[in-house]
Amino acid sequence: MKVLKVDHIGVAVKNLEESLKFYQEILGLELQGTEIVEEQKVKVAFLPVGDSEIELLESTDPDGPIAKFIEKKGAGLQHIALRVPNIEEAIKELKEKGVRMIDEKPRYGAGGAKIAFCHPKSTNGVLLELSERK
Numbered sequence: 001m002k003v004l005k006v007d008h009i010g011v012a013v014k015n016l017e018e019s020l021k022f023y024q025e026i027l028g029l030e031l032q033g034t035e036i037v038e039e040q041k042v043k044v045a046f047l048p049v050g051d052s053e054i055e056l057l058e059s060t061d062p063d064g065p066i067a068k069f070i071e072k073k074g075a076g077l078q079h080i081a082l083r084v085p086n087i088e089e090a091i092k093e094l095k096e097k098g099v100r101m102i103d104e105k106p107r108y109g110a111g112g113a114k115i116a117f118c119h120p121k122s123t124n125g126v127l128l129e130l131s132e133r134k
């Protein structure tokens with residue numbers, strides 16, 4: 001298994017515009033862009049921090065994973081994404097090692113990255129996203 005870096009940290013927010021004020025005006029981070037990822041029922045905003053990014057996620061649907069997360073746990077840290085060089089190989093290897101994958105095949109996330117989530121029950125309580133980007 002090879003992990004290249006922390007790709008991004010995913011933060012569930014109730015209101016993207018409101019939350020951006022803190023990250024931009026108070027922390028002084030720059031907004032790289034926003035995007036809707038239909039498949040995940042989210043609107044995302046990316047703010048680079050060094051070689052990684054903070055990903056703010058607002059739900060676009062009451063049945064989406066971010067809406068459910070906020071309902072159960074409140075707004076806050078929702079996932080950590082690790083960059084891998086080859087996501088198909090990483091999924092295969094993790095499955096062989098007994099890790100429960102939410103996605104057994106890659107999906108497409110923000111910026112066209114290939115992504116796959118590992119279940120928090122097999123990662124010591126952290127929802128882990130694998131991400132492969134060109």
Ligand SMILES: C[C@@H](C(=O)O)C(=O)SCCNC(=O)CCNC(=O)[C@H](O)C(C)(C)COP(=O)(O)OP(=O)(O)OC[C@H]1O[C@@H](n2cnc3c(N)ncnc32)[C@H](O)[C@@H]1OP(=O)(O)O
Nearest residue numbers: 010037040065066068078079102109110117120125126127
């Ligand atoms: C745009 C894209 C990108 O970067 O490009 C994204 O990031 S999209 C980011 C949003 N998309 C996703 O999150 C997709 C993957 N997520 C999922 O499939 C789901 O949210 C699950 C993680 C499977 C949780 O599903 P659901 O809420 O229905 O299950 P549940 O409430 O029964 O939770 C099962 C157990 O997992 C725990 N649990 C739930 N969400 C968690 C989280 N984010 N971090 C850590 N633990 C978590 C619950 O507390 C519970 O533990 P106990 O049983 O001990 O109480």
Ligand SMILES: [Co+2]
Nearest residue numbers: 010055081129
């Ligand atoms: Co993410």
